[in-house]
Every structure is written in C-alpha cells, then in structure tokens.
Amino acid sequence: MTTTVDGVEADVRSTKPRTRPQTRPVQQPSPMPFQRYVPFRPLDLPDRTWPSKRITRAPRWLSTDLRDGNQALIDPMTPGRKRKMFDLLVKMGYKEIEVGFPSASQTDYDFVRSLITDDAIPDDVTISVLTQARPDLIDKTAQSLIGARRGTIHLYNATAELFRRVVFRVSEDECRELAKQGTRWVVDAAEKYLGEVEFGYEYSPEIFTQTPTDFAIEVCNGVIDVWQPDAERELIVNLPATVEMSTPNTYADQIEYFCRNVDRREHLCVSLHTHNDRGTGIAATELGLMAGADRVEGCLFGHGERTGNVDLVTLGLNLYSQGVDPMIDFSDLDEVRRTVEYCTGMLVPARQPYSGDLVYTAFSGSHQDAIKKGLEDLEAKAAREHVAVHEVAWQAPYLPIDPHDVGRTYEAVIRVNSQSGKGGMAYLMKTDHKLALPRRLQMEFSRVVQAHTDAEGGEVTSDQLWQIFSDEYLSRTSPLQGRGFTSESGDDGFRLNVKVDYNGKQTQLTGEGNGPVSAFVDALAALGAHVRVLDYAEHALTSGGDAQAAAYVECEIGENGDSQVFWGAGIDPDITTASLKALVSAVNRSKA
Numbered sequence: 001m002t003t004t005v006d007g008v009e010a011d012v013r014s015t016k017p018r019t020r021p022q023t024r025p026v027q028q029p030s031p032m033p034f035q036r037y038v039p040f041r042p043l044d045l046p047d048r049t050w051p052s053k054r055i056t057r058a059p060r061w062l063s064t065d066l067r068d069g070n071q072a073l074i075d076p077m078t079p080g081r082k083r084k085m086f087d088l089l090v091k092m093g094y095k096e097i098e099v100g101f102p103s104a105s106q107t108d109y110d111f112v113r114s115l116i117t118d119d120a121i122p123d124d125v126t127i128s129v130l131t132q133a134r135p136d137l138i139d140k141t142a143q144s145l146i147g148a149r150r151g152t153i154h155l156y157n158a159t160a161e162l163f164r165r166v167v168f169r170v171s172e173d174e175c176r177e178l179a180k181q182g183t184r185w186v187v188d189a190a191e192k193y194l195g196e197v198e199f200g201y202e203y204s205p206e207i208f209t210q211t212p213t214d215f216a217i218e219v220c221n222g223v224i225d226v227w228q229p230d231a232e233r234e235l236i237v238n239l240p241a242t243v244e245m246s247t248p249n250t251y252a253d254q255i256e257y258f259c260r261n262v263d264r265r266e267h268l269c270v271s272l273h274t275h276n277d278r279g280t281g282i283a284a285t286e287l288g289l290m291a292g293a294d295r296v297e298g299c300l301f302g303h304g305e306r307t308g309n310v311d312l313v314t315l316g317l318n319l320y321s322q323g324v325d326p327m328i329d330f331s332d333l334d335e336v337r338r339t340v341e342y343c344t345g346m347l348v349p350a351r352q353p354y355s356g357d358l359v360y361t362a363f364s365g366s367h368q369d370a371i372k373k374g375l376e377d378l379e380a381k382a383a384r385e386h387v388a389v390h391e392v393a394w395q396a397p398y399l400p401i402d403p404h405d406v407g408r409t410y411e412a413v414i415r416v417n418s419q420s421g422k423g424g425m426a427y428l429m430k431t432d433h434k435l436a437l438p439r440r441l442q443m444e445f446s447r448v449v450q451a452h453t454d455a456e457g458g459e460v461t462s463d464q465l466w467q468i469f470s471d472e473y474l475s476r477t478s479p480l481q482g483r484g485f486t487s488e489s490g491d492d493g494f495r496l497n498v499k500v501d502y503n504g505k506q507t508q509l510t511g512e513g514n515g516p517v518s519a520f521v522d523a524l525a526a527l528g529a530h531v532r533v534l535d536y537a538e539h540a541l542t543s544g545g546d547a548q549a550a551a552y553v554e555c556e557i558g559e560n561g562d563s564q565v566f567w568g569a570g571i572d573p574d575i576t577t578a579s580l581k582a583l584v585s586a587v588n589r590s591k592a
Ligand SMILES: CC(=O)SCCNC(=O)CCNC(=O)[C@H](O)C(C)(C)COP(=O)(O)OP(=O)(O)OC[C@H]1O[C@@H](n2cnc3c(N)ncnc32)[C@H](O)[C@@H]1OP(=O)(O)O
Pocket: 068, 071, 101, 103, 104, 105, 131, 132, 133, 134, 156, 157, 158, 167, 168, 206, 242, 305
C-alpha cells in the first residue's frame, strides 16, 4: 500500500524494517594540516592516587581579576572600576587578591598605592603584586607595598624549553639561577622597604604544564633553598597551566608528582593557576586539587588571557553543589555579574555555568515537565516536613542547584518556545496566572500555543501566553454570548432561565438538570447545539473580597458521528457564572 506524507509517496506495506549493522560511519579527512601538531607527552605516573580522592573543603582562593584578568581586557579597567572590582572581591569573601603588576605602569602602581593609602584593604585580606625576575622591576614592586598591613610579592620566570630557547635564550642552569637570583632580589627589596609589612612570597615557574616536571621541581627547589620556608615562613609555589596543553588528568599527574617530590612540601602552599585553552580549565583545577594542591588562582567568570583563567564562580558553585561550603558568598550572583560586566566591559555569556541568563531555563517540553514535577515534589516534601521549600534537601531534575540560593527566581526557570510542551505552559499558567489547567486542557492548550509559535517563531512570554489563553478560551463572544441568568433549585433538580445572544439575536432559553452545567446543556439543545459534558473542574483563583473562580469544562460537541471534543474555560467571581462561561467558551470554540 502507498501513502503520501508531506508530498512524498511512501510504500507502507508492513515489512520488517531493515536494521543497520554496527558500523563506523565513513568520515572524511579534514582539509586542515593536523600533522603540524605534536601530541603532548604526558608524565608517566602509573601509581597515581588522585583519581580516588574527593574534594571535601574549599581551597585557599586568590582572585587575579585585577592582574591576569585586567591585563587581558580590550580596555583595561580604569582606577574607579578597579576599585569597584576590589570592593566586590572583598565583599564576596576573597582573602587573597592579586591587585596588579605595579612595575608595568604608573596606573597599576598608583592603584596599589591608593588601596593602601585609602585604607581600603581589610585586616584579613592580603594583596599580592606580580613582577618579572628583574631587579629594577622588583625594587619598584616592593615600593608599591610600603605601608600595607600584609602583602605578597609574586615572582615568575618561564621554565619551559620553548621559552628558554626562543624567548629568554638561556640554558637550564641559567633559568634555575634566574629563579634563585630573582628570589634573592625579592628578599633584598623586602628588607629594604617592607620592614613593617607582614610579607609573603610566591614563586611561579611559568608554563609549568609545558616544563618537564623534574626540571620544574629542580627550579622550585632552588627557590626553596633561597627562601628557606618553614612553619613561620610560608612559600607559595604556584604551578601555572599558563597554556593548557592536554587533557586535565595530565595536569593532575604533574601536580601529584610535584607534591610527592618537591623539598619541604609541608611548608609550601601548592597553588594552581589554570587557563582554559582547551576548555577544560575547571576540570584541570578540580583534578589538581584532588592531586594535592592547596590553593587556586582564577578570575570571576573566567576572565583572563586568551580563553581566560579558570572561572572562580564555577569552581566555587561546583563545590557548593556537592554540599561543600565554598567560603565565598555567591548569594546575589546577578549583582556580582552586573558589577563584573561593568568593570570589565564584557558580557557574561548566556550559557556561562551558574550565572548565564539561560542556565536555569528550560524550553524543551520534557525538561519543563520534569522540572515542574520536581518543584512540586519539593513543595510536597516541604509541607510534610513543615519547613520552607528553600530548606529541604535539593533534588530537582535538570537543575544542579536551587536558583533561589544564588538569588535567581523560579519565574525564569521555564520559558516557552516551539520546543515546549504542556508542562511548561501549565507551569507558567499556574505560577504566573493562578490557573490550574486540567491535564487534558493542558494538552489542548499546548497545541494552540504550538500553532502560535510555529506561525510566529521565537519565544512566548508569560504575558503573551496569558493573551493566547484569553483569546482562545475567555474572549470569544460569537456565535454565543451569555446575557444573564436566573435559577431555581429544588428537590426535583435545577432549573435555569438564561438570556443569550445567538448569531446576534437575543434569545431566552430554559433548561433543567441536576446542576447549572447540565441545565445549560439542556437549554442549549434549543439552539441545535448538541453538547455532552465529559469532564468538569473548578477552583478558586484568589481569596478575599474580590475572589475569582475558574471553571473548565470538556465537551463533546456535535452528533451523528460528527462530534469533536473541545475544552472551554470561564473566570468569574461567581462560580456558577464561571461554569456557564466555560460552556459558552467550548461552544464558541467548536464553531470557530
Ligand atoms: C603569563 C603572564 O601572564 S605573565 C604577566 C604578563 N604581564 C605583563 O607583562 C604586564 C605588562 N608588562 C609590561 O608592561 C612590560 O612587559 C614590562 C614593564 C614588565 C617589561 O617591559 P620591557 O622591559 O619593555 O620588556 P618587554 O615588555 O618587551 O618584555 C620582554 C622582555 O622581558 C623578559 N622577560 C619576560 N618575562 C620575564 C621574567 N619573568 N623575568 C625576567 N625577564 C622576563 C623577556 O625575556 C624580554 O627580554 P628581552 O627584551 O631582553 O628579550
């Protein structure tokens, strides 16, 4: 037998479909010169232990928004914006903040000075400043910290073979010596200028990821020899994935190996500083923490060189979603986002984890349905436990955290477009417009909305959804319009006298039944309308003096095998009027 589907003639004889054997599709070689790229050679660490570790507490955080973040902006922050960013970081709870590269520019230098002279740095916050391993730059860097309660000088030099050969043109010995010499210059400068400052030191073998790990350890051991860390003299050793080179597990192996083999591990704070070149900066950082690191450097929303530094917001909220306190306040994430957008002049993308516009939003029908059921389940649980819904243990389909916890509202959770099903629309009609549509009416209304989205495209806002519902179910007055009724009820049933306009003509109808709906159905027979009520539901919409009620009626309309099912809806302060309006609505829809 043949049939036509969308203009295509198809043979629909009932034969078994031909199934596909398990094969790999034949993919075509790309035209790109991939052979130019040399695969990363990972460290061999077969007895790694990090894969079975868990992160059970927040690391020490350092925000480098004002340094790595700022140095990568098209328009670096003005002093005013830097200050706003600094104040935000302090308010959120960051205790270590890298505030600039004071030897690079007068602006950076002046900013550090202004924080100190304005007394803008709380007692428990340590600022840090970055410098190359050059004596003049270190001298200027140390001067920038004079008068601070606490300060860290952060020194770096590149240790990777490519950088030694191409950028610095130095041997391994000279590279190791530069790190040691730089440390001595820092000690000297600190002694010269920073007698009153609680002073700390951080060293970074830049491009740690691209450096043979044994050589990175050798360089750091040289720095350790000079600095002599002990219980009273901390050294922060920061191991940057300056460029992300490979899968995140390779970084974790490097960190575990480093921690096992570096000298005086117990007096070091091992710090991670990841970039996101391969898009796995978050994963690399988390695995690096499992591998034994103590501290994390990054930027809010992943600002920073190229693809950015690791995103501190995502890292913090990933911890939060596992029941671990990030020790940072993300409870007004929109405010954090607005401030960062203002300071950086860059927008946070709509799909940025936790903070993007769309991350707590479901458009597709099955997601909306599951979320709606999940939220209802939480409400029921809260009622059973006699607590507020925001106090019950969070478990909701598709939503890793409760949007409410980061200051987002549920209203934005469900949004409607052509991919949406009945669940989403029902959710919005209930939460925004207080209409609890019966399930089969939800299905019917969903088809009405789909017809709208197919025709118009785009998203349907909650207000538009109400308009569509109102046009379809509440506002039709043709061919039938009610003009008032009187009723009597007694032992022998319910009697209704109703005035209507039908096709523009006023008519008086009378009907009898066991209630207003059946009496009106009876009355409508006089107009030739054959109506059979299949289902009926009603509920209060509001309470108080101006209370409104909603009624919904499902009717089979027509006769002699030519009937169809229509829902009608009515809203009125009087529930009987609401139910009669619902019948009028169904009849008018059947004639449309
Ligand atoms: C991975 C990072 O994010 S590192 C931080 C990057 N941030 C910045 O660079 C801040 C802004 N920088 C600047 O304003 C300037 O680069 C300054 C002021 C620091 C230095 O300026 P200049 O002296 O003009 O040098 P320039 O900008 O060309 O830097 C390259 C020179 O620094 C040397 N250099 C680079 N890094 C280091 C280092 N960590 N230690 C010592 N020397 C270094 C290079 O070898 C090169 O030297 P060469 O000129 O002898 O070949």
